[in-house]
Amino acid sequence: MADIKLVVLDMAGTTVADGGLVEQAFSRAAERLGVEPGSDDHAKKLDYVRATMGESKITVFRALFGAEELAQRGNAEFESAYAELVGTGRCAPLPGAAETIGRLRNGGRRVVLTTGFSRTTQNAILDALGWQDIADLTLCPADAGRGRPYPDMVLAALLRTGAADDVRQIAVAGDTSYDMLSGRRSGAAVVAGVLTGAHDEAALRQSGATHVLPSIADLPRVLDEAGQQ
Secondary structure: OOOOOEEEEOOEOOOOOOOOOHHHHHHHHHHHOOOOOOOHHHHHHHHHHOOOOOOOOHHHHHHHOOOOHHHHHHHHHHHHHHHHHHOOOOOOOOOOOHEEEEHHHHOOOOOEEOOOHHHHHHHHHHHHHHHOOOOOEEHHHHHOOOOOOOHHHHHHHHHOOOEEEEEEEHEEEEEEEEEHHHHHHHOOOEEEEEEOOOOHHHHHHHHOOOOOOHHHHHHHHHHHHHOOO
């Protein structure tokens, strides 16, 4: 296995505590679009949101509401609701996340933070955490072309940083099946699932995880071991 030079990390659920914010923001957005809270329709849509955690949010809204105009409106309402929740202070790093990013970078690896949110929401989270300069690069779906489960953000991270000569020198880490699929499709050698977010070990492994870790704090050890193989 090649020495890992580039590490692509998800945000919500992986390095940033979600705390149910995605579900709460979706519920607010859905209500604004006329979906009655507590209804069967609301429950079905929320189940879909849970199942597709990690996917680009506009793609989720297209699947749920069909018409492009309605999907765009729903996505805008979601982003607004999420920003409102972040603005109330309900946004925190997961334990050990900042230290892990620092350790990776101090060890000579480049680190890129990715998200399924829009750039506006991603920036709101980074600002709330004081993380504007914590990584070498931050990417959202619009920066790369397509969001997860496509490999675009991982490959964009490689192209923009120039950190590696081979996709086998990339590690991807996230908390959802979509993170795992994106990592595997990019050719990354390490595709690590973490158990601090949306999906359990079975779902992560089914979607191609090479490793499943209790948290992102365990990733540097895995990468160091990979480089010695």
